Ligand code: FES
């Protein structure tokens with residue numbers, strides 16, 4: 001096994017240090033070393049999207065990245081969406097309101113992908129939402145509730161403008 005390397009990064013607004021051997025996956029590091037098990041691992045080869053997190057603000061599949069790539073990066077996982085007092089982010093609340101989850105396995109990845117979609121395009125059409133979330137697979141919901149939840153948040157943003 002190769003020597004572990006030190007890494008320093010920010011995750012969910014907190015500066016953290018860690019050590020990882022060069023081949024260690026970022027998804028495993030987040031779950032096992034940092035204890036942030038909200039990030040799920042489904043396929044472990046870039047297909048299902050369950051492991052999606054924000055890396056320097058953009059959605060990435062953490063099973064396709066190495067932990068050492070987090071050096072100096074700003075990471076956000078699903079645990080970082082709610083406020084410190086536990087109040088849900090409005091995207092989380094919209095998922096709740098629109099029955100956008102059943103087993104919940106895809107939900108962390110879906111939330112992070114939706115977050116990135118709304119960052120890039122704050123007022124997406126339904127087609128744009130479906131395309132934007134197409135990289136995350138859900139085996140339960142039929143996607144309609146998820147699309148409705150994202151539409152609701154996009155609508156709020158539209159109204160706020
Ligand atoms: S676990 Fe990363 S894409 Fe499936």
Ligand code: FES
Nearest residue numbers: 102106138139140
């Ligand atoms: S809610 Fe079960 S996989 Fe999406």
